[in-house]
Amino acid sequence: MTQNAIEVKNLSKKFKGFELSDISFNLPSGCIMGLVGENGAGKSTTIKLILGMLNKDGGSVKIFGNDNSQNLELIKQEVGVVTDVIGIPKCLTLKEIDMVMRGTFENWNSEKFYSLSEKFSLPEKKRFGTFSRGMEMKLGIAVALSHNAKLLILDEPTSGLDPVVRDEVVDMLIDFTRDENCSILISSHIISDLEKLCDYIAFLHKGKLILCEEKDVLLSRYGIVRCTVEQLKTIDESAIKYKKETPYGVEAMVCREKVGAGINISSISIEELFVFTVKGEK
Amino acid sequence: MKGLLLKDFYVTIRSYKIILITDVLFIAASIFFNDITDFIMLVVACSTANIPINLLSDDEKSRWDRYSGALPYTKAQIVSSKYLIGLFSQLTMYVIIVSVNLIKGLITHEMQFEKYAVLAVLFFVGMLISAVDLPVSFRLGVEKGRTYGIILRLIIVLPFTVLYIATWDNEIISHFIEKLGNFGIIAAVVLVGAGIYALSWALSIALYKKREN
Numbered sequence: 001m002t003q004n005a006i007e008v009k010n011l012s013k014k015f016k017g018f019e020l021s022d023i024s025f026n027l028p029s030g031c032i033m034g035l036v037g038e039n040g041a042g043k044s045t046t047i048k049l050i051l052g053m054l055n056k057d058g059g060s061v062k063i064f065g066n067d068n069s070q071n072l073e074l075i076k077q078e079v080g081v082v083t084d085v086i087g088i089p090k091c092l093t094l095k096e097i098d099m100v101m102r103g104t105f106e107n108w109n110s111e112k113f114y115s116l117s118e119k120f121s122l123p124e125k126k127r128f129g130t131f132s133r134g135m136e137m138k139l140g141i142a143v144a145l146s147h148n149a150k151l152l153i154l155d156e157p158t159s160g161l162d163p164v165v166r167d168e169v170v171d172m173l174i175d176f177t178r179d180e181n182c183s184i185l186i187s188s189h190i191i192s193d194l195e196k197l198c199d200y201i202a203f204l205h206k207g208k209l210i211l212c213e214e215k216d217v218l219l220s221r222y223g224i225v226r227c228t229v230e231q232l233k234t235i236d237e238s239a240i241k242y243k244k245e246t247p248y249g250v251e252a253m254v255c256r257e258k259v260g261a262g263i264n265i266s267s268i269s270i271e272e273l274f275v276f277t278v279k280g281e282k
Numbered sequence: 283m284k285g286l287l288l289k290d291f292y293v294t295i296r297s298y299k300i301i302l303i304t305d306v307l308f309i310a311a312s313i314f315f316n317d318i319t320d321f322i323m324l325v326v327a328c329s330t331a332n333i334p335i336n337l338l339s340d341d342e343k344s345r346w347d348r349y350s351g352a353l354p355y356t357k358a359q360i361v362s363s364k365y366l367i368g369l370f371s372q373l374t375m376y377v378i379i380v381s382v383n384l385i386k387g388l389i390t391h392e393m394q395f396e397k398y399a400v401l402a403v404l405f406f407v408g409m410l411i412s413a414v415d416l417p418v419s420f421r422l423g424v425e426k427g428r429t430y431g432i433i434l435r436l437i438i439v440l441p442f443t444v445l446y447i448a449t450w451d452n453e454i455i456s457h458f459i460e461k462l463g464n465f466g467i468i469a470a471v472v473l474v475g476a477g478i479y480a481l482s483w484a485l486s487i488a489l490y491k492k493r494e495n
Contacts (some may be wrong), residue, residue: 053351053352055492074354077354083352085345086345087291087346087347088351089292089340089346090344094291100285100288101285103283104284104286105285105354153352233300
């Protein structure tokens, strides 16, 4: 039986003015799941709750089958985390960061850390405070990949990076999941990155999980119809998830299997799927 | 835990070496200015007491406080690293001062054992500062913690000051201190100081567990 890397069940957290409610999803081992959502949708809150950085109000989180409310520090030995801000003290150099992490992770691999640092062209003698935003993120990724982690949890790792570096990071993450025991949970609002990377997509909107499905299933299930208002009237209403009138006609997200023959359905991107789903929810 | 201590050690050496250098200069000055040794030691104890709070402030600025939450550390370990660094730096300074005074005493043939009792009291003050400031800072953050720490210090110090003034000429107290002797004073100060420090440590852990980063 394949073990899930992460199991989230009815997770909830209430803040003043925001509530994350009843989130449930599983991330199977060896898979990549993308958490998609607008700013303030609850992506970072979900990740923080999984990592125990926030205290949950309800629900449960299991990592590698273990409840995250017990012995989380042991579980985290096998988890690599990259957050949008890499909180390494600015006065440290690569050598000192290596020493600190060697004292932090039981399976820390200095050789791998230096090889990744070299690959990312990170300066060995400069202090972390002098690094550019791109270099900071690369260092965060190098740290996350240097202790034989079985799970990577990444919160907006590609934000602020130029397209070339973003592409490098995405390739590195794909490499990471070549090992079927390694999984990734990644949040981003750069949906094009997630489209390249993910096996599963979870849509968060205003603190609610509105969709969680295999990416290929989503892309095959839904499509876009561009037609006139009259043509749209011939489609079963239950097939239409969202429609938008434009000066040239109508654009609608439809469930392919409910649309009869003779209607031209274009493929949909994850970004369009997300935008239409969110708008359809409103 | 080792990683946390190492990180704090590097940050102390890199960012707060000015405090350490100043402390060492003050200690060196105490060799030549016998009359103001106690004052110098109080300055050293107070400036050293600020190291854990400064480290905590640095953690907030660099966002290490948030990042460390994603690393395999418990909140108790994160708190403990600051208390251990505080203890280690205070003890190091005390050992340096005592050693310097011992060497001075050997050279001048004037061993002042009563001085070590006074020094112990001064370092107790240093430990007390950390013990008061750290729990509030762990709960509210360093910015707010510093403000509340000052208020708390006043609340704690005020009754002791009143008690001290009221018993200034009290014969029973004087007799008690005399009877306690220098080593007795050192032992009492160490015990009370260690007790307060341990209580503060436990309180910080409990408060930091409730804090969400």
